[in-house]
Each structure stands twice: as structure tokens, then as C-alpha cells.
Amino acid sequence: MQAAMNCIPRFFTLPLSDKLKARGNPLCRNWGYAGAGAHSDRFTANLPWKETLSFGSDSASSDSMVADYFVSTLGDGFREMGAVYQKYCEAMMKLALSIMELLGMSLGVDRAHFREFFGDGNSIMRLNYYPPCQEPELTFGTGPHCDPTSITILLQQDEVDGLEVFSRGEWRVVRPARGALIVNIGDTFMVTHISLINLCLFLLLHEIYVLYRANNALTNGMYKSCLHRAVVNKVKERSSLAFFLCPRINRVVRPPECLVNEENPRKYPDFTWAELFDFTQKHYRADMETLPTFTHWLLSSSRSHYSHPSPP
Numbered sequence: 001m002q003a004a005m006n007c008i009p010r011f012f013t014l015p016l017s018d019k020l021k022a023r024g025n026p027l028c029r030n031w032g033y034a035g036a037g038a039h040s041d042r043f044t045a046n047l048p049w050k051e052t053l054s055f056g057s058d059s060a061s062s063d064s065m066v067a068d069y070f071v072s073t074l075g076d077g078f079r080e081m082g083a084v085y086q087k088y089c090e091a092m093m094k095l096a097l098s099i100m101e102l103l104g105m106s107l108g109v110d111r112a113h114f115r116e117f118f119g120d121g122n123s124i125m126r127l128n129y130y131p132p133c134q135e136p137e138l139t140f141g142t143g144p145h146c147d148p149t150s151i152t153i154l155l156q157q158d159e160v161d162g163l164e165v166f167s168r169g170e171w172r173v174v175r176p177a178r179g180a181l182i183v184n185i186g187d188t189f190m191v192t193h194i195s196l197i198n199l200c201l202f203l204l205l206h207e208i209y210v211l212y213r214a215n216n217a218l219t220n221g222m223y224k225s226c227l228h229r230a231v232v233n234k235v236k237e238r239s240s241l242a243f244f245l246c247p248r249i250n251r252v253v254r255p256p257e258c259l260v261n262e263e264n265p266r267k268y269p270d271f272t273w274a275e276l277f278d279f280t281q282k283h284y285r286a287d288m289e290t291l292p293t294f295t296h297w298l299l300s301s302s303r304s305h306y307s308h309p310s311p312p
């Protein structure tokens with residue numbers, strides 16, 4: 001984990017000409033380097049005070065996808081960095097699937113259920129780099145949002161506050177703890193009537209702080225996903241590593257039968273992860289209202305709902 005954290009400033013302090021080699025990607029518009037005032041090609045206001053490098057991490061498609069991305073995009077001089085992030089993404093995927101197994105056990109479904117649902121997923125790895133800002137009160141590193149993805153495993157740089165979660169009516173600092181990972185649950189994933197205490201105890205034993213309030217498509221409207229943000233400061237740069245677990249791009253997101261009944265009718269239409277992801281990339285900047293806004297957008301489109309052809 002430390003090697004992965006140390007590589008962040010090594011990349012972002014490169015000359016801009018080197019970083020721009022990673023801008024854009026033919027495979028996925030979300031991948032690549034987004035420069036100072038990230039996403040200026042996508043948004044015209046409230047640009048986040050950060051630079052990011054995002055890339056795919058699909059264990060199913062190749063066992064050297066991340067390493068290959070760094071060498072093919074940035075050159076042979078980045079072979080070692082690619083190897084560090086290849087290993088890091090493999091470890092995050094392994095952890096994420098174990099968390100999914102735990103959630104499956106807590107839900108009373110077969111422990112392989114979510115492992116299979118996400119095992120061939122199109123996950124995203126993102127390096128966040130937040131330079132110091134002279135007027136931090138006028139901007140955000142990453143504005144208030146719920147991750148549209150399924151779960152996020154976040155590693156924060158030590159000793160620099162930045163991550164905040166909205167809980168019990170106020171913004172609360174999630175203080176970095178050496179060696180700790182933070183797991184937050186996003187719009188796509190389901191956390192249902194599960195004994196979250198057990199989940200927290202399990203994860204805390206592994207020094208993983210679980211930020212949850214999750215409801216989402218697969219929960220059929222029972223909880224809200226974790227609202228969080230990253231603030232910046234005048235003095236210290238800050239880095240973070242976000243591993244976003246996602247299902248396969250064409251996987252249909254729908255709640256299990258046991259969550260839908262007369263008292264609890266379907267609240268979200270069937271949709272594929274590609275539809276939600278594309279919505280956040282082409283039509284709407286993910287915030288705390290992404291899922292309801294997406295649902296309204298989807299229902300007002302002509303596509304038939306609730307009856308997506310069953311996934312391949």
C-alpha cells in the first residue's frame with residue numbers, strides 16, 4: 001500500500017508534457033489523466049481542485065491489464081509504477097470480493113453470489129492528487145457526492161485531513177489512520193437488512209472503516225449511499241487511492257426477489273452498469289442525487305423498464 005501511495009506524487013509532479021501522454025483513452029473516456037482543475041473538458045463551473053489518473057482494472061480480461069496500461073500509455077520508464085499498481089489493484093479486487101462474500105453471508109445468500117456478480121467486473125482505479133489551495137474555502141478537492149459505483153476502497157495519505165462524510169446532520173472528518181482502508185458503499189450496490197454491526201466488526205478487525213448508509217438500486221430503496229467529499233488546504237498537498245468496484249459493464253442491476261414485495265415494490269427500474277456509468281460521464285456530474293436523477297431520466301426515455309433482457 002505504501003508503494004502505491006508513494007507513486008502518486010511521483011506521477012503528478014512530472015512535467016505536464018509527460019502527464020498529458022495519459023490524457024484520454026480510446027477504450028474509456030473516464031480513463032487517463034485529468035489535469036489541474038480536473039474535468040475542465042466536461043464541466044464549465046465548480047471544477048474540482050485536483051488532478052486525477054484513472055484506469056481500468058478488469059481481472060477477468062487480463063492479468064497484466066494495469067501494468068500494460070502504464071507502459072503502453074506512459075512508456076517503458078513507467079514499467080515499475082505499472083507493476084506497483086497491478087499488484088495493488090489485484091489486492092483491492094481480492095479484498096473487495098471478500099467484502100462482497102461477507103455481505104452475501106450477512107444477507108443469507110450463497111457466499112459465492114456477489115463474488116460471481118462482481119468477479120468479472122469492469123472496476124476502476126483512480127489516483128487523486130490535491131495540490132495546496134490558497135483559498136480552500138472557495139472550492140472542493142472532490143465535491144459532495146455518492147459514488148455511483150458499488151463499493152469504494154479508499155487509501156488516504158497519512159496525516160493530511162481531507163475526506164469528510166455527511167453523517168447525522170453534519171460533515172465529519174474521516175481522519176487518516178496509518179494502514180487503514182476506508183470502504184464506502186455506492187449507488188449501485190445493495191446493502192440490505194444485514195447485520196451491519198457484524199460487518200463493521202469484521203472490517204474494523206482489519207482496520208477498515210466502513211462508511212455506509214447505503215441504499216441503492218440493488219437495495220430497492222432501503223438505505224442511502226454514503227455522502228462524502230474531499231476538502232483541500234492551504235499548506236499540504238494530499239493524495240488518495242480510490243478503487244471503485246463495478247459490475248461488468250453490461251450486467252443488469254436489479255434487486256434480488258427477496259427485497260421486492262407488496263410493502264416494498266420496485267423503486268428502481270432495471271438498468272445496466274453501462275447506462276448509469278454513461279449517465280455520469282455524458283449527462284450528469286455525480287453528486288448526492290445521481291440515482292434518483294438517473295432513474296427519472298431513464299423512465300422518461302423510451303426504453304422499456306423492469307424487463308431488461310436477462311444478462312448474458
Ligand SMILES: C=C1C[C@]23C[C@H]1CC[C@H]2[C@]1(C)CCC[C@@](C)(C(=O)O)[C@H]1[C@@H]3C(=O)O
Binds near residue numbers: 124149
Ligand atoms: C464512476 C465514477 C464517476 C466518478 C469516478 C467514479 C466514482 C466517483 C465519481 C466522482 C468522483 C464523483 C464526484 C464527481 C466526479 C465527476 C469527480 O469529481 O471526479 C466523479 C467521477 C467522474 O465522473 O469522473
Ligand SMILES: O=C(O)CCC(=O)C(=O)O
Binds near residue numbers: 142154156229239
Ligand atoms: O480523496 C478522497 O478522500 C475522496 C475521493 C473520492 O471520494 C472519490 O474519488 O470518489
Ligand SMILES: [Fe+2]
Binds near residue numbers: 145
Ligand atoms: Fe467518492
